Amino acid sequence: MTNRFHCPNPTCSYVFDPSQFPPGITMLGCPVCGIRFPYQPVAMQGPAPVPPPPAPMPIAPPAPTGYPGYPAPTSASGAANPFAATSEMPGQTPGYPPPGYPQQPVPQPGYPQPGYPQQGYPQPGSPQPGYPQPAPTEAYQAPPAAQPGYAPPGYDPYAAPATTPGAYDPYAAQPGYAPPGYDPYASQPTAPGGFDPNAPQGYGYAPPNEFGSPTAPTGNPTAGGERVINVGDVPKSGSGGLVIGLFLMMITIGVSTIYIMTKKNPFSTRNIENSTDFSSDIYNFTFQVPSAPWSSDAPDARTGLRINIFAYVNNDTGAGFAMAAQDFKERNPRDREIELGLRDRLNNYFKNAASELIPNAKWIGQPALAYQFLAELNGEQVSGECYAIRNLGVGYWWFQWAPNNAYTQGLKQEFESYRNRVTFQKWRESWKEQSNIVLFTSDNGKYQVEDADGFWQPLRKGTALPEGAVLGIEAQYKEVTGDRKPRADLNIYVLKETGDPKEVGRKFIQKMLEEDAALSEAKVTFEPVNGELPADAGKPPLEVVRFTTRNSLDADRAELYVIAGISDGSSTVVAVGRCKQSLKRLWEPWLVKIVGSLKKT
Template sequence: MTIVGVTAVIVVIFTVILVSLLSRSRVTESRTTVATSDELRVADKNFAYKMPPAPWAKDQGTQNDLSVTAFALHRADPDAWVALSVSDFKDRMPLQNELRDKVRDHLNRVFANLPPDLAFEPVKWAGHEASKCQFRGEHKTSGTVCVGEAYVMAYKGVGYWFYGWAGERDVGAVADQLDELRERFRTLDLREKWTDRVGNEIVHRSKDGKYKLSNYEAIWKVPPGSDPTTDGDKKADLLLQGQIKQARRDFPPKATLVVAILEGSGDAADVATAHVRKRFTPDPEVFGPTEITEITSDPAGDPPVGPETAGVPTYRLKASPGKEASRAAEKLIVYSAINVGNEIVVAYAYCSWTEREIWERRLVQFVGSLRP
């Protein structure tokens, strides 16, 4: 072989090795974290964060204490902190109550005397729909009373949590910095083909074929050995109990669905309204007056799995028992009705008012699927 031939072979081999290394590098970057001096880019979690300059520096101790996955940063004089956590939910979008439960979990690790109920409000963050809450608590290590904000959102199957806080006396001096640090976060476009997993349709039918309802989560079951009328409705034909199992909850969120069959052929909605209101108005001489109010605002909380298009109109009520009943006794009620021959089929579902954001859109979807 001539020198020219040998040289050509060497060039070809070198080119193949170089292409292989570059290809391997691209694959590696698509799956792992890439950090430069001023940017953290995590491709498999679909986000990037532009790191701030001094006096901000990484704070591994706070990251461990808060149990956040991405980072925690701290500055001194005055002291202030920010932190980011990220979790991949794979082929599904996390529910709002899952995201908010994680906020409570994070904050409770570091702060004492937090408000019992963190009030979330809708906001925009990194160009996406998000929620935020303000918090005030006593730092468990230093005893300093701190004030801060938590932002939370989900995008393409990934949940993101951002926290910023400082001592109550110092927060005014660093508030603009905390906002600016939060806005250094951005999502990437590496999950454009991602799709949310939709469960199979689960159909619940009456034994005689008069009606059926559908949902897309395996969370509803007939109570073992129960008579449908045991829930208190003598006209009940079907009784289902729903339960959402969640980590870190001793008492999982629960709801009840009842289908009642009433005699008559009048306006289904009017008959259903009278029946449901009576069902949730106990004897006032024993239980005190019950206030039942119609809900006209948009349904709140987590979207259900599957389509939300209702086949029949749905109606919502809030039942507030009298005699200084606790808030836990208040109920959200969702119902619908259809005419079937000389009968009216009424489907209603209810849950504790305190769990409205977990259940409302699910219940609207479920009772709204009522059909012959």
């Protein structure tokens, strides 16, 4: 049976188990409250010492032979007089001392005998009545015996130090217990015999730190002096090896993951100039890098053209070329996205760019959207070309440029050779375009439109529906950089008029716009959009009507409208989509697709 005992801190509930302590421990630390205190194992204490028996009362030595009750006769020198008279000497009266014998007081009944201490009577040298009395002293009483593993009875850690000699001193360290009131986080009073946490704690412990708290061990605690142990640090089982093993396994997994990601990461910072090929299994291509004087140290081109693959410059001639790519995940980029990615990058890096379409252009064996351009770069006139294609869900963009006087036929052929070094691989052979159609239903639950492109979403919180509308949704093209993302919106109206649904819708919108312009005394004009539908729009189920508008007082109100409708008894249901006219090339195909998908539920 182990002698468990509680933490001496009255506010702590931790219980110590001596069977878990390493041998030779003389100091303990509580893992809950942090208290640290001296400890003496119970086995080392042994039985309580037996108090010594009381000393016997002193016995007066026998007096020299003389008359009973009187001092022995002495000589002039103070020595006993062997020639003093005795009962056998002549002249002695029976019952009386012999002549010349010193007289002594005669004992009286009820009084102590002269010269002999009697119990209950004042002792020689003791205080007499009428004189100041000395402070009474309290007889020493041994404290009750402590039980193994528990504090002594009556132990009060908050009691003041005892002042009576021999009384129990609560500041004296008890075997196996911390000094009363000990706070490991504060400076302690250095009462006599008390534990001072601010004093050096034996071998292996540094002096108190700047905050007044004992510092951590600085040496070998087993080399000498006291040993201190926090019982929370004593291993209770063999779990330490398991924790270390798990930690090492996590490090191994993390390193392996980083290695795998780096191999596949097209943004890897490895020096591709010292390799013969650049490859990306995410974007499904390889590229044979050029040699000097071409350098990949081209931060301006990377930033301006928003390049995530590579960019090279020839610092001798000022020429350069770069390539960007984007994974569109489960679908192919639309024509407008390919063109927008080309023009957005071109206009962001070059100033005053003027472009002309290159007919029947190809790149990596694919039909390409390509332009030749003239622009300004760093105050110098440059010429160049740009190409864009799509393949297996990835969009690719290529740019090449040089100062006008350096953009010779020979340099154009060199650029073409670099462009042809980009080759597709078979890493995306299993890719297939997914169609994730999202249905948007009107508030009355009767009508729906289909979003097959993933651009559309419910109106932003706080945006009210137009008067008479039963559904409102909006789209945001997030692939464009910057704070102002291109937007479009769509509303469904239920109208009382009947007739050709798309014409009923067109007249309704034009009348609404004219009434709105009249409030500001402006005029609005309408211009129909004729010709074939954009190639990306496909063939929608419903026929649509398209027109643009212009406001005489507000140029920002130039907009594109796409309208389709269906008849529902005595009502006409129309879907109206719109965007800014400046974004017509981007949004027109998607507006045609979603507006033309209007149907009953």
